[in-house]
Amino acid sequence: MFVERSFRHGVLELNVAEGPAAGPPMVMLHGVTRRWQTFRPMLSALATGWHVHALDFRGHGRSDRAPDGYCIVDYVAEAVALVESFAEPAVVYGHSLGAMVAAAVAAKVPHCTRAVVLEDPPMETMGQRMTETPLLGFFQALHEHAGSQRDPGGIAADLADVVLHVPQSGAQIRLGDVRDATTLRFMARCLRELDPEVLTPIVERRWMDDYDVANVFSRLTCPVLLVQADVLAGGMLTDDDAELITALAADVTRIRLPNVGHVVHWAETSRLMSLVLGFLESV
Template sequence: MGDVSLAAAEYPGEGPPVVLLHGIGSRGVSWWPVIDGLTPFFHLYVLDLRGHGDSSTPAAGYDGADYVGDLEQALDGLGLERPRIIGHSLGALVTLAWASLHPARAAALVLEDPPLRTVPRTLELFDEWIALAAMPPAAVAAIYQKRYPAWSAEERARRAASITGTAPAVFQEARARAERTLRQQGEHLVSLSRRLPPTLLVSGDVTAGGLLAPADADLFAATVPRAEVVQFPGAGHSLHRELPDEFLAAVVPFLQAAG
């Protein structure tokens, strides 16, 4: 992919290919709670986005178009013609932007809690992520222990390693342009989405940390002809980790039904 190399993990399974894209400050291994539930039905390809995990970390180049170009080249490199794609947060925005440009290339999409237009909360999160990413992993894990006592020590360590292992420019560039462009980007993406393949929009609860406002989910459902919306009251932003069984119950039948 030019000067950028993306890390990909393959999980051979039964059925058609599914590509999974993680959120900002995370990495492909964040999908581990649902891998075993997906492989009986699908052949999985789990990517690390640029600046994350084991992928290249260029000093700059974290615009939406950069991520979209990476996804396009990754699909070409893997020889995937009509995959199903599951994207979380940033990964959902990348998936949505890519599919808006190439509506015939994907069989179906699952968009997990994308922050389409929730600018104030998103900016707060960028500030928090920038601060956390600059800390030692042990310090971040200690913060997570107080904030999320239900997480296991392994989960705290995994998430701390993910955010501290993300290229600082990922957060810095995103924060610098978010206030100026995020709302317009969300509205623009929704306007481009009328030709999308079947799309499942999965949202959490904004009162519990979800980033997809109910009004935005309603707008998406009203705008995109083949869209379905599943909401999880009381759940936060990372549904596949918080409620893996419920997430799978919604996602697997939807992807199986896609042509």
């Protein structure tokens, strides 16, 4: 059973869902706009051998809104503080934004990091290459609903009708045709608790500011499991970026998942858990 508790860092009160003390510590870091509950499909399996702590990032879920920004680098200090609070090194699991932060945590406090699992880190797909994808329009649409107190069903219906432009092909994609209704409802529920400012650096294309990819990944000395979704199915980690991570970090196990989109832990939960649990047995 997971119990939510508060974790203070500086002026911020952050929300953490903590599982039973079944083993060494593990920190779970979600993607942008989401909450710790995104990991529910994985938690029962992980909680049998690990003491799981799933964080709501600043501005997300039940955590405080932040006065000082929402670029990737702004999330790192709180995750570092959580990892440093344990008596032994932790495994850090991150999806998307969480993967970028997890890598930065491992680079900053290697003595506190046992291993990292990076689920489809977006890298420059949400940086310099963003205008080559439908993502800018997607996040602009989310920005309109962030912090709304409307019923999740109404927000989800509006999201379903969002039309995204694919720059490379000129195609138009209706969001409801590529995301199922359950996913849209969860997205809507997360948006209700989201600080709209979370999305500002993304739509202004400065989310990656001061995140030095070469510096971060070259300092990873712990084992890394890199899970790469399929860009043709909505994944964000390109082959070039995956190869860069593999070249920079000391010990990377790279797994490619054809035909699987960005949120691997929802799309292929059982398959992902087999990979993750097998990897964790080696660390």
